[in-house]
Amino acid sequence: xxxxxxxxxxxxxxxxxxxxxxxxxxxxxxxxxxxxxxxxxxxxxxxxxxxxxxxxxxxxxxxxxxxxxxxxxxxxxxxxxxxxxxxxxxxxxxxxxxxxxxxxxxxxxxxxxxxxxxxxxxxxxxxxxxxxxxxxxxxxxxxxxxxxxxxxxxxxxxxxxxxxxxxxxxxxxxxxxxxxxxxxxxxxxxxxxxxxxxxxxxxxxxxxxxxxxxxxxxxxxxxxxxxxxxxxxxxxxxxxxxxxxxxxxxxxxxxxxxxxxxxxxxxxxxxxxx
Amino acid sequence: xxxxxxxxxxxxxxxxxxxxxxxxxxxxxxxxxxxxxxxxxxxxxxxxxxxxxxxxxxxxxxxxxxxxxxxxxxxxxxxxxxxxxxxxxxxxxxxxxxxxxxxxxxxxxxxxxxxxxxxxxxxxxxxxxxxxxxxxxxxxxxxxxxxxxxxxxxxxxxxxxxxxxxxxxxxxxxxxxxxxxxxxxxxxxxxxxxxxxxxxxxxxxxxxxxxxxxxxxxxxxxxxxxxxxxxxxxxxxxxxxxxxxxxxxxxxxxxxxxxxxxxxxxxxxxxxxxxxxxxxxxxxxx
Numbered sequence: 001x002x003x004x005x006x007x008x009x010x011x012x013x014x015x016x017x018x019x020x021x022x023x024x025x026x027x028x029x030x031x032x033x034x035x036x037x038x039x040x041x042x043x044x045x046x047x048x049x050x051x052x053x054x055x056x057x058x059x060x061x062x063x064x065x066x067x068x069x070x071x072x073x074x075x076x077x078x079x080x081x082x083x084x085x086x087x088x089x090x091x092x093x094x095x096x097x098x099x100x101x102x103x104x105x106x107x108x109x110x111x112x113x114x115x116x117x118x119x120x121x122x123x124x125x126x127x128x129x130x131x132x133x134x135x136x137x138x139x140x141x142x143x144x145x146x147x148x149x150x151x152x153x154x155x156x157x158x159x160x161x162x163x164x165x166x167x168x169x170x171x172x173x174x175x176x177x178x179x180x181x182x183x184x185x186x187x188x189x190x191x192x193x194x195x196x197x198x199x200x201x202x203x204x205x206x207x208x209x210x211x212x213x214x215x216x217x218x219x220x221x222x223x224x225x226x227x228x229x230x231x232x233x234x235x236x237x238x239x240x241x242x243x244x245x246x247x248x249x250x251x252x253x254x255x256x257x258x259x260x261x262x263x264x265x266x267x268x269x270x271x272x273x274x
Numbered sequence: 275x276x277x278x279x280x281x282x283x284x285x286x287x288x289x290x291x292x293x294x295x296x297x298x299x300x301x302x303x304x305x306x307x308x309x310x311x312x313x314x315x316x317x318x319x320x321x322x323x324x325x326x327x328x329x330x331x332x333x334x335x336x337x338x339x340x341x342x343x344x345x346x347x348x349x350x351x352x353x354x355x356x357x358x359x360x361x362x363x364x365x366x367x368x369x370x371x372x373x374x375x376x377x378x379x380x381x382x383x384x385x386x387x388x389x390x391x392x393x394x395x396x397x398x399x400x401x402x403x404x405x406x407x408x409x410x411x412x413x414x415x416x417x418x419x420x421x422x423x424x425x426x427x428x429x430x431x432x433x434x435x436x437x438x439x440x441x442x443x444x445x446x447x448x449x450x451x452x453x454x455x456x457x458x459x460x461x462x463x464x465x466x467x468x469x470x471x472x473x474x475x476x477x478x479x480x481x482x483x484x485x486x487x488x489x490x491x492x493x494x495x496x497x498x499x500x501x502x503x504x505x506x507x508x509x510x511x512x513x514x515x516x517x518x519x520x521x522x523x524x525x526x527x528x529x530x531x532x533x534x535x536x537x538x539x540x541x542x543x544x545x546x547x548x549x550x551x552x553x554x555x556x557x558x559x560x
Binding site: 168170171173174175176177178179180181184188189192193196270272273 | 344370372384396431
């Protein structure tokens with residue numbers, strides 16, 4: 001029988017103590033890096049270009065009345081259009097009728113694979129060329145709605161389909177056993193439950209749309225149609241200062257952060273109803 | 275068990291044609307899932323007011339039989355009438371007939387996004403076209419019947435399994451069904467919650483509801499059923515009064531099934547013999 005000498009723990013520390021030391025070292029390193037950057041930074045020149053309050057002030061009130069308003073409007077219109085179309089595509093994907101499925105699958109693959117910019121461009125310039133005399137209802141807003149919504153619909157269709165399939169089969173059986181038609185079952189029982197499931201991924205889609213709305217600039221918008229990014233970049237040029245970009249960045253956050261907390265609130269509200 | 279049970283007797287088909295006066299008529303019903311034959315040439319009639327318990331080992335086809343009655347499963351062949359409507363007729367308005375057939379599931383299947391009262395009113399208003407006020411009145415009456423009158427504002431997830439199942443029964447009753455189908459209504463419940471659901475079902479039976487119940491509750495079957503059907507391997511093996519089928523079974527399969535169900539801890543010497551054990555296991559999970 002060989003006697004094995006137990007290896008003494010390094011420096012006589014327990015596993016937990018060693019982890020503490022490791023973590024402490026990492027924090028110390030992080031602190032040093034921050035300190036180094038803070039000391040090395042030319043705060044005066046940095047704030048002179050990025051935090052010029054006079055430039056920021058000159059953007060008010062058009063920041064709110066035009067830029068944020070337009071960004072929200074483009075986003076919500078495209079979201080509503082995308083949701084309505086995405087829901088139909090999701091149902092087509094789940095249809096027992098082959099051509100419906102093929103169409104929906106083809107649509108999703110096509111629009112998911114194309115850059116939003118290309119789609120927007122094709123809608124804005126391709127459709128009026130292909131159908132001379134055609135005007136979008138709502139004119140520019142209608143065009144943006146469709147241009148951004150077509151892409152959004154492809155993503156939402158996939159999300160909603162997954163949500164519908166996540167509703168247990170017994171729900172359909174219970175509803176049909178009560179004499180509900182397939183359509184009634186879908187709209188009264190399955191889809192309300194599917195939507196509770198897909199709220200988080202749909203919010204993701206909404207937030208992506210907030211940012212994609214900046215693509216509208218390619219359409220050669222008039223001043224009154226500026227959304228946040230175009231609005232900011234126009235000030236960037238006229239004021240020769242990067243401060244407008246900071247203002248615009250904060251404005252985007254002012255839109256997206258409340259959206260995230262709204263979703264958390266919704267999820268909490270639905271928690272017991274699922 | 276899924277091997278050819280050549281000696282398996284099939285209860286001879288009743289002579290009367292389907293439809294006439296029966297609550298449910300089943301003729302030569304067969305159902306296969308792919309190569310797996312689950313129901314083999316089943317024929318039976320259930321009379322109005324009858325309480326029929328269907329028992330048998332799992333995989334015997336009893337749930338499939340029940341689900342064929344309201345066409346949740348499409349029969350492979352054979353015919354089924356509910357009242358005078360032939361369910362298996364391709365032209366039947368299935369949604370219309372299903373209104374008259376209550377269905378209670380093992381997993382309750384309440385609508386989780388709706389409060390209890392809305393669970394009971396939604397089909398009344400959307401399917402039967404009742405006004406919301408009338409539907410609520412009917413719903414509250416039925417909640418009273420199942421002893422859940424005080425929980426109409428709860429969501430299903432806030433209720434125990436037994437309470438959920440009683441709500442599910444009340445939901446079916448709110449459609450004023452002619453007959454009720456129960457698919458192992460107590461199998462998903464904690465043991466101490468089984469009683470409250472069985473009590474509601476017993477009350478329904480006493481009111482004269484036509485009921486077809488797939489169950490493992492032998493005590494309930496013996497006490498409440500007018501008739502017990504024992505199924506095995508897709509056949510109806512025995513069919514008769516509970517005192518006969520449960521109390522004095524004729525067929526060996528019925529005897530061994532009941533013996534195991536009623537004495538789950540007892541292991542027969544036969545079961546310990548490798549072949550006997552294999553048979554016993556395959557009986558439980560074919």
